[in-house]
Amino acid sequence: MTEPRLIEVRKNVLKQNDLTARALREQFRAAGVFAVSLVSSPGSGKTMFLEKTLTLLRQNYRVAALVGDLATENDAIRLARSQAPVKQITTGTLCHLEAAMVQKALQEWNLNELDFVFIENVGNLVCPSSYDLGENLRLVLISVTEGEDKPLKYPTIFNSADVAVVTKLDLATAVEFDWQAAYGNIQAVRPGMQVLKVSAKTGEGMEEYLNFLVARREELRAGAAVQS
Amino acid sequence: MHELSIAMSIVELAEEEAERRGVQVTAVHLKLGALSGVVKEALLGSYEMAADDTPLKGSSLIIEDIPVMVFCSSCETQCPISSIQLFCCAECGTPASEIVQGKEIEVVALEIADDGTPPNRSQKKRS
Numbered sequence: 289m290t291e292p293r294l295i296e297v298r299k300n301v302l303k304q305n306d307l308t309a310r311a312l313r314e315q316f317r318a319a320g321v322f323a324v325s326l327v328s329s330p331g332s333g334k335t336m337f338l339e340k341t342l343t344l345l346r347q348n349y350r351v352a353a354l355v356g357d358l359a360t361e362n363d364a365i366r367l368a369r370s371q372a373p374v375k376q377i378t379t380g381t382l383c384h385l386e387a388a389m390v391q392k393a394l395q396e397w398n399l400n401e402l403d404f405v406f407i408e409n410v411g412n413l414v415c416p417s418s419y420d421l422g423e424n425l426r427l428v429l430i431s432v433t434e435g436e437d438k439p440l441k442y443p444t445i446f447n448s449a450d451v452a453v454v455t456k457l458d459l460a461t462a463v464e465f466d467w468q469a470a471y472g473n474i475q476a477v478r479p480g481m482q483v484l485k486v487s488a489k490t491g492e493g494m495e496e497y498l499n500f501l502v503a504r505r506e507e508l509r510a511g512a513a514v515q516s
Numbered sequence: 517m518h519e520l521s522i523a524m525s526i527v528e529l530a531e532e533e534a535e536r537r538g539v540q541v542t543a544v545h546l547k548l549g550a551l552s553g554v555v556k557e558a559l560l561g562s563y564e565m566a567a568d569d570t571p572l573k574g575s576s577l578i579i580e581d582i583p584v585m586v587f588c589s590s591c592e593t594q595c596p597i598s599s600i601q602l603f604c605c606a607e608c609g610t611p612a613s614e615i616v617q618g619k620e621i622e623v624v625a626l627e628i629a630d631d632g633t634p635p636n637r638s639q640k641k642r643s
Contacts, residue, residue, distance in 0.1 A: 295537065295539070296625050297625055297626055299623045300620075301526055301546075382518070414553060415518040418552060418621065447603075476601060
């Protein structure tokens with residue numbers, strides 16, 4: 289038997305997802321939509337946070353949301369209370385959203401009639417990190433009830449996100465949340481990462497966060513205008 | 517647990533490549549970054565399942581672990597990090613977040629059998 293031969297290939301396994309994500313990003317750009325995705329562990333307050341986001345933002349902007357869930361439509365029902373268009377992506381046993389699922393779910397909407405699209409990923413701090421969804425901004429949520437060491441346990445997701453949002457701030461005192469430790473851990477795994485603090489329940493920090501989103505959208509639009 | 521779908525994508529990719537070149541694959545060489553979000557052991561376990569009932573049945577997956585490298589602004593070059601929990605240049609300790617390596621999930625090479633001819637149909641049925 290001769291020596292096994294090696295053929296060089298060099299191909300990205302997630303190339304198809306990356307291509308779809310790139311197409312989505314171009315679609316968002318062309319329509320002037322700012323797309324924001326949310327990742328977190330289950331129970332970090334993503335849905336309540338998003339419900340508040342939609343309710344407040346839709347006073348001045350046209351907003352819509354896609355929500356990924358393994359089995360139920362409960363999140364979509366909760367989000368629909370914001371009066372914004374909401375579409376559920378039921379992933380079945382799949383633990384994350386992929387770009388093609390987002391693309392398919394968006395088909396029914398005219399993106400030209402929207403300013404912001406939010407994409408709530410399945411509650412999971414591992415799998416979503418591998419998949420680009422074509423979003424302009426990825427938020428990773430960490431609630432004060434989860435423990436300050438979450439960033440150290442999941443450095444990959446913190447490195448796939450752009451900004452961290454600490455949620456359930458109203459419970460911080462009750463659970464003796466150590467802000468300095470949490471902030472330090474985020475900076476350890478992702479130096480320079482911007483961290484926002486909110487309580488969707490009391491509204492604390494929401495205005496600053498929404499202003500931040502609006503500013504990021506303006507920046508992107510200004511950049512796109514210069515380029516074109 | 518998305519390793520099975522990643523394993524299926526690897527098999528699909530290798531199968532296409534093998535068919536195009538008319539070769540029989542005995543092993544797939546993969547680069548897997550420490551920040552790929554994929555667990556090596558789970559991927560190895562899933563690969564066998566994904567390759568079953570495909571021309572890659574019986575082939576092996578050979579994974580090369582790719583450590584994280586960052587661009588260090590002090591050293592002005594690529595450096596390894598202190599640890600996966602501490603994104604600082606391992607050389608000088610400067611915090612660094614510009615990742616230049618470590619997110620790969622990349623098929624780099626295929627190992628092919630003997631003279632490279634694919635087995636004929638009767639051989640396939642026997643296995």
